[in-house]
Amino acid sequence: MRLRRLDLTRYGKFTDHVIDFGEKVDGGPDLHIVYGLNEAGKSTALSGFLDLLFGIEERSRYDFLHPYAAMEVGAVLEVGEARHELRRVKQRTGSLRDAAGQPVGDGVIAGALAGLTRDAYRMMFSLDDQTLEEGGNAILDSKGDLGELLFSASAGLAGLSRALSAVTGEADAIFRRRASSTEIAGLKRRLNDLKAEREKVDVQASAHAALVAELRRAEQAYDAAMTEHGTLKARRDDLGGLVRAAPLAAEHASLSAVLAPHAELPRPPAHWASDLPALMVADATLGTKRAAADERLERLRAEIDGIAVDRRVLGLADRIEALSLGSARVQTAEPDLPKRRAELAESRSRLAQLARAIAGPENDADPDALAVDAATLGSLRGLIERWSGVEEKLSRSREEHETASEAFDRAREDRAALDRDHPALGAPQRAALQAAAGRVRETDLLARRRLAQAAARAKSQAAEEAMRRLAPWSGEPAALEALRVPSARQIQAWRDEAAEHALRSKGHCERGRGLETEGAALAAKVAAAEAAIGPIGDAEAAALRARRDAAWVRHRDAMDAASAAAFEQAMQAVDGMAEARLAAADRLAELRGLRRDLEVCRAGIAREAELLSELDGERSDLSSRIEAAGLPGSGDAASAGERLSGIEDWLALRERAVAAIAERRTAEAECAAVEAEIAREAGALGEALAAAGTPPEGLDLPALLQAADTLLAEDARYAEARAAADKRLRDDARSLEARRKDAAAAAGDGRAWEEAWGRALAGTWFAGLAADRAAVRAIVEAIAGLPERLAERDGLSHRVEAMQADREAFLAELASVQAALGEPADGTEPVAAASALRDRLRAAGHALDARRAKEAERADLEAKRRVLLEEIGLHDARKAERLAFFGLTSLADVSARLDECARRDRIEADRDKLAARIRQEAGAPSLEAALERLAEGAPEERTQAYETSDRRVEDLNERLKELFAAKSAAADRLAAVGGDDAVVRIEAERRTILLEIEDKALRFLHLRTGALLAERALQAYREKHRGSMMGRASDAFRAMTRDAYAGLATRPEKDREILIGRPSAGGSKLATDMSKGTRFQLYLALRLAGYEEFVATRHPVPFVADDIMETFDEPRSEEVLSLFGKVSHLGQVIYLTHHRHLCDLARKAVPGARVHELP
């Protein structure tokens, strides 16, 4: 494939830029230097080329000027002999187009590229600084490995060694035998940790069984020890009891001995000892107490007999007390009575004055009779208070009623005036008027008339214009409409006929022309054939034969040598001709054929001309027929077709004119119709107006409409006024009625008051004064104080009477009491007499009280003496019992004997306690049994046995504690086996780690196997390509180093083969020992060899290098360019640079190299 032209149509900074690489010159180099300054777009052009081949990249960065949708790059590609003009746009599908813009498949490019991908193409066939640098490094990385170098130079891959060693490194990180830092080793360690962790927290089933067994054993041991402990402890306790009981038994015996002498001592009741001191005290005091009591009784009796009491006075005690009260009242009233009597007289006098004031001085009335009861008085007062209100209401309601009545009359008058001055339109008239006006307005007659008139004018103009267009025809519309015209079908028939004529004519002409051309060609061919054959045509042959025959005739006549020679010559000429004709028989035949064809052709031409002239006759016939229709528009047209077109045009104009005439007619009719309608509506409106009382006089429709509107509007206004007046009338009527009711209510109230007034006065002494309301009011006010005064007088009178009655009763009682006591009643000083009586009564009372107190004291004393006597009796009995019990005579002796008994009892109690302890310690039911047990063995032995068993019990206690701890621990251990998920979690992690180990192992194997396979594959690649590539690379390297190196060679090393340089000076140099620049050149040499290798078996593709010679000196640059020139004979080489001198250098090194400049 070759890039003939690159069209940067809309790509990056380029718009419609073309780089034309031109034709490949046969035998010449195909090297192109593309020169451009920095940023001129060299890289853009390269990218554009790749985008053309492989499609514009998804996220292309060349869209800064032309957006994605507009981007386009094109090229002319030469693939073998074929040439393809292609364009690429940015689209998902169908992005490759041909020159016409039609989508084409990528197959045409893919085929030329032998299936290379974009990346592969870029890596293999484009070189820049960076790839050169990386390539140089790759030589170092590979340590000169030939397989790798050949492969990476062919594929343009630089990082091969690094990639391979990365793979190995990755694998080593995962696993190395016996290494501890690998990932797998780490995981294995974690597995061990987990195992330990599990062992720590888990209890296996087997261990569980062991734990259960252990618990059971511990329980059994503990139980056995407990039993032994119990037995031993019982024995020890038994012995201990006996040991402790032995001294107690001895003590018991000694106490028994102490008690023996007291065996005869009697056993008094227990309380005697405590009672005895009190008994002895009583014995000494009781006799003295009785003597003192007897003496006091005697004294009291004498005192009682000495007190005397006044019994008569005491019998009248109540009356004397009452007298003393009455005396006090009489004493108080004595000075008060005269004062009260004076007050009474004054009160009566005031009452008499009041009565006179009320009833008048002439009437000496009884004040009691003047009083009126309070209810009546209250009613009267209330009525008097209400009177003014009732009266005021009466007068106000009357006034309001009159006002309302007047307003109502006025409203009625106003309403009547409205009807009189502005009578309403009757409903039929109003309806007729509204209907007529509404119809006029709805039908919009006036507007329609305007429109119709305008339309009629327009249509009339249009019709006239259409008529004018018909020129040169002229005449009346009616004549136009009446004109007979050929039908469309007729015209079509004529047209078809004319078309057929034209077709036929054209056919004849074309055939004629074709025949003429053919004829000319045939004539030329005949001429050519004749020329080619030379003069051996039939004519020439005939001429030669004629000459021969003539020569023969002459020879026959002359028979000389000259004639013979002439004849022979003629004969030879004929023979030669015959031979030539024989040899050219085919061509002659062909010539003859050509001549025949020429004849046929000429006949054809004549026939066509004949047919044409026939056709002319038919044509003129058609023209005359058309002419006969006599229509304008046929004018002086050249052909029937044109004439028909003219006729058709005129007919179309006529159609339009006829239509315009019809439209004008319609418009005029419309005008007339509207006018008629207007007249009708005006009549109707006029009638309605007349009926409404406004007869129209010569008004047109708009004026009529206005009149009707005015009339209707006025009517509506007065209707509103009437409605308002009606409303006011109704309001006033309502108001009047309300006032009337008020007045009636006020009158009713007045009457009710009068009745109540009459009723209130009816029972009073001043009922006759009913009409004189002021007089009644005065009486009522005056009478108000009367009852109070009457009560005051009655009270005074009553008190005076009561005082007098009291005094008389007191005196009578005093006399009666004095008589009962037998005292003289002189009636003087009654108060003093009463007082003396009271004193006497008081003295008698005191004497009685004193006597009663003494008598009570004596009774008390007698009771105490009786008790004392009983006590003495009891004491004597108790004393006698104790003395008799002991056979003694004094209580003091008894006391001594009782002490003796008490001592004996204490000793006995001690002895019983001892007996009980002995029983308990010896574990015997009775003292006797206990003593028997004690007697059984020797005490020393027993003590020894006890101490032995006590020590054993202590020992067993310790053992029991240990066993219990063991049992608890075993139980705890079992209980600690929880149902938690610690083990599950560990197992889950362990399982995951095992999976991870497998995963890592697989990864390791993939990496290591891959590396192994790659190494072997590279070796195979080396074997396959070394032969062809090494020679080329060696030559290129020598040239590039300007013979500093004689070339390249290899050296085997283990299972590898190492590339070495052969310096011209002799020896060898490892690639790793070369200078950096030399390594670049070595790499370039290998790349060029790789390219040649590719080209050797495939279609070439353009090789692009982008300024790769920055580090090369001028001579080497020249060599490289020269090498490019050489390679460019195999395939197109494009070198991009911004160095002007390289362009010159290229021209010098490779004559025929072409330079293209980017703007």
Place this chain on the structure above:
Amino acid sequence: MAFRFLHTADIHLDSPLRSLALRNPDLAALIGGATRQALSAIVDLCLEEQVDALIVAGDLYDGTQTSMKTARYLAEQMERLHRAGIVVYKVRGNHDALSKITQELVLPPSLKLFGGRAETVTVRKGDIEVAIHGLSFAKAHAPDSLLPKYGRPRPDAVNIGIMHTSLVGAAGHDPYAPCSVADLHEWGFDYWALGHVHARSEHRGASKVVMPGMPQGRDIGESGLKTVSLVTVRDDRTILIEERPTSIAQFERISVDLSNLDSWPAVLDGIERAVEAARSRTAAAHLVGRLVLGGRTPLAWRLRRDSDLLRAEIEHRLGGAGQVWIDKIEIAATPPDATAPAGGIADPLDELGALLRDEILRQPAVRESVGALVKEIRDDLPPDARRFCGEDEAEFERFLDRLLGESGAEIVARLGQDGAGTR
């Protein structure tokens, strides 16, 4: 008054999950004890539904299970049922029969463990009499059918049989108490509560024959929804079977077609979409997915080379996708069909690949070296991690074939990409 019971089997209590997804400690914390959670979920369900009984048709725990913590946990759960008055009917399967913890286990008295001789237990619920027939594996192997040992159905009772069986079994696997579904239908029981096969199946016929499957899958081989059967025996003796999901984590293969995805982000988007779709179909709280990436994409080689990066990026993206975890990524994607011209593709990389495939892989020495390499690492690994390269000679050879093929393709892709940076 209906008789209701829950039927499960093959819980394999405390048997760990097998997935590299559990490398994530968060996930390990969440589902490390998944079989335990499944058991407690089953017990919860029993309590919620107030069933009358729980039927466990064998393999409650693994044969290799030796931790008494497992036994203790099991006992605790059974105790919960006991307290709620729910009876457990259990037979031993091949795994239970092996287990050492069986002897040490102390279970509540209401748990009925059927012995090595067939037994029948009857219970009455309302008007229904239910006869439950069961038989345990005495040893880990039962090469013959156990069916003849079962009692005949009790007339007038609803008969339920509990059996641990591989049914007709699968080729290449030892048969465990084999018997045919047809024989079971003929036996005359109303419901056969089976266990042993880890995938659920119901065989309708004369009776209900139900293999409930395990309640919690443990690896990608045990993928899909896992359930127990909630069975209601109605008064009219008809039987209603409802499936109830039990697994906390569900394993699923998630196939992703990467065809026409030609950029890394597009591939990630495609995977994310597929995973989200799978998540929305999954009932369990956690989805552990194995991504199977297929289709033709230009990124086929890059996906292989950068599979670790791919995994990290997907996991990062799924961080917000609600309890989705990646078990493993299988890359089956291939590069798009290049229209290779008749003479082959001119790229030396393709040539190298062809050399590798057609020559190097066939060299016996190469195969030998690789075989030695495999053995070297295999023998260095813990015994539990050696199965990846096959259990016998034939499997080993197949493994080598696969290893060589895959490694060759990978290294060529990698050289092309790493050698060129972007290529």
